[in-house]
Amino acid sequence: MHVKSVVMPNKYSDSMSLMALSTKVNDLAMVASAMIGMGTDLNKQVIQEVGLSTPEIEAATPRDQIIVVQCETEADCDVAIEQVEVLRSQGVATPAETSYRTSRQAYEQESNTSLAIISVPGRYAADEARTALAAGRHVLVFSDNVSIEDELDIKRQAHDAGLLVMGPDCGTAIINGTGLCFANAVSGGPIGVAAASGTGSQELSVRVDALGSGISQLVGVGGRDLSEAIGGIMMLDAMRMLDDDPQTSVIVLLSKPPAAVVAERVLAAAGELSKPVVVCFIGAAAPMGAPANVTFASTSRDAALAAVSLATGSPSAAVVPSYDLDTAKIRAGWQDGQTDIRGLFCGGTVCDEVFHVVKNQFPDRTRSNVAKQPAFQLETGKEPVGHVLIDLGADEYTQGRPHPMIDPTIRNSEIVKAARDAATAVILLDVELGFGSHPDPAGAVVPAISEARKIAADAGRPLEIVAYVLGTDRDVQNKSAQVAKLTDLGVRVVDDVIELATLSLELTR
């Protein structure tokens, strides 16, 4: 085996493109392994650990780009390195006509901008946020790996300046009808959302759209905003901003269950708003003594129903299942020991919502990496037993690789793995559409589904695959087209997140 490295000084690319490029290079026939990344300590360590380090790589700085390939022959290494540049130039969006080298320049010269979106590596994100705030811009921090201290600091700075900080680690926002980052193309309307959950808010917006209403603003305040440390600073500011927003008539607050003291504070503040508020702390029961203008919902679906009902003044329509299956017949077909649900999710909140429903039904045999209580957590190093619901977008699965909403590799291999497990009866999948997502996420999962089906058939087992496509027909991927790709393979496609849970339970009870 030969190892060859190239270090390109002062050539920066973001880690998302470089990880995607690494994946493509690793797929080349002549490449045994390859890695492309900036010369950060972390990347250098990873390269070292897989035995590909060279003195040249050791000397690289975070401003230098490292390409290292391992192949059978030296000639193959050379070809592979040439291919890197070919692959890099494929599918690269043409650079924007006006682009600035520093954000300061942009703030100075682009006076008609109100918001900064920051998606730089986490260790630089807080400084960029401070620069944006000092320039009077609202901020959306898409980056993750921002320390809680920095988050508190920038949110305090923003609060004092009357500005909003969305995020960190916030994938979704809709401002004045424009979707930002991982948002879906939904109708405009009277419902304003402040959410501490990315896919949760996407799901809520899509549900509202499906119910014939629409979104005025959707503000993602960041997954940790309602923690005790941050204290809901931005959730509180966002709900007041929505209360003042003339386009908003109903406000929805969406979060995983927050710290008790923060929940109280948020509820008290909600009570002071002039507009009706729907509060959804996913999976949590309604507390006692809620203010009069506050309605509770425990799922994103119920929150959407309640909000649309409040906005239109008409009662919610009854929820009718979107599927019409002879579930008893399917149940009768399971082999002995074929009992389990395997949820393999890209969306964290999708996993969360399904977990809450399944766990309530099977508290003894449901596990998930999103669970807070130890009894429900996955046991490290052990093969999972029972119903297992995995958020593949969680940190432990995304180290050094793109999020599964962008790169299907990790989930596809998990699907095949689940199919090999004789206990697996139902595989649950979510497919997120919208800006930022994979251009054809259903198509990307097709090969794994076919392989899973073949594995089960060869073993003489039936296998049910249930999927939910989160999106609209106006999303660039087009929901109908994406659904068709799945139903063509016999996948049961349901209409919302909760149905993923309810149908899987009906199939396995």
Place this chain on the structure above:
Amino acid sequence: MTSSLFTTELGVVNVGLASFQHDIERQGAHAVQVTWTPPRDYSPEVRAALAALQQPDVAERIRVANEEVVKRIIDAHPMLVGFGQAIDVVPGMTKNTILHAGPPIEWKDMCGAMRGAVTGAIVFEGLAENIAQAEEVAANGGVVFSPCHEHDCVGSMAGVTSASMYMHIVKNATHGNVAYTNLSEQLAKILRMGANDQSVIDRLVWMRDVFGPMLQQSMELVGEIDLRSMLAQALHMGDEDHNRNIAGTLLLFQALAPHMLQTDFTLEQKREVFEFIASSDYFSGPTWMAVSKCALDAAQGVPDSTIVTTMCRNGTDFGVRVAGFEGFRWFTGPAQQVMGPMMAGYKPEDSGLDIGDSAITETYGIGGFAMAAAPAIVPLVGGTVEEAMDYSKDMLAITTTVNPNLTIPVLNFRGIATGIDVVKVLETGELPIINTAIAHKEAGIGMIGAGLVNPPFEVFEKAVVALAESIVS
């Protein structure tokens, strides 16, 4: 609370992943992209100094000062008003003074090319019989070394300037200051490149006795030549006027030639001078350096300004000066290796480090900064036409404004990038681009290539630390 986010039209500054900007534009909203790169890792001292200069009240004072500085640079109107011997025209010149390029340097620290030029000049001035003797004179304090810049001069490559050499006299019609530079020896085995054999000395003698006096007499007949307008025209004709000077040389010769014919010299001497000018496009190279020096000197000493007024090298150190400091406060770091095509027979390891005052052209906004104007330079200094375009665009990131008097047609007649701001250099991590000639590392050989080079980053860090001390305190 200023909750204007929902009530004003959305406009986004996208710092990072470009796809977000595309998605926003696809929805019909306004979004601009910041092509972000990781900041350099600064020492705590530099970081604190930068932060101090970024404080809003300080930044405002700097902005006002820098506005004044770039106004002076842009308004400066350098005119050629004559030629004369250094001893007669250059401030502080004496019979045994040797001016050199770059920041101050002692004989013991001089590189090969600089030593070659110094000893050649000592022989030329009759201060020593031969090169070996000249080395002793230089080492034993027989001559006084001083930077060209500290005498209103600039000198190309080694920049060695001695008492009897003829100088351009360039006067700023707007601000009144004067700048000087000596005459081009043309190419390639020449004193400024470190060569010093008898052919080099003989040429210097001829330049002193024929070429210089003829130019002097011609200018007495011409009166003055508007160099700023001539430079503007040369840029439109495909020069960048650091390493590509063909248009500028033809324009300058065109202005001088009729008057040269009227001088007292013999027809044979006139023919020799015409042939000498025709022997290299570089004839006007020093002229544009003096133009740049003349404009930038007008901007020196504006308190609170963070704009670079000098970039120069002596083959050992790279030095910069900043407008905010009166006089000659140098910020120095090691001169870098120039990367580019070598002349036949030479290898990169033969090259000396970056040398010369010619980076004054980039400091003014021409040369490497104006490479978009001169795509034909690319074969000389390496790279591609696209890169040449990009250099001219990229330099906007570290400069304060553009100079409307000197424009680049292919960039829609955009002005040259003007006013390198040390704060912006640190904020962006982007260094000024310089295109330049390469001298051999040994004395006595000459030019062996040309290419591209950057200043060492530390000169800007040092400047920022000093500015923070002087401005904030």
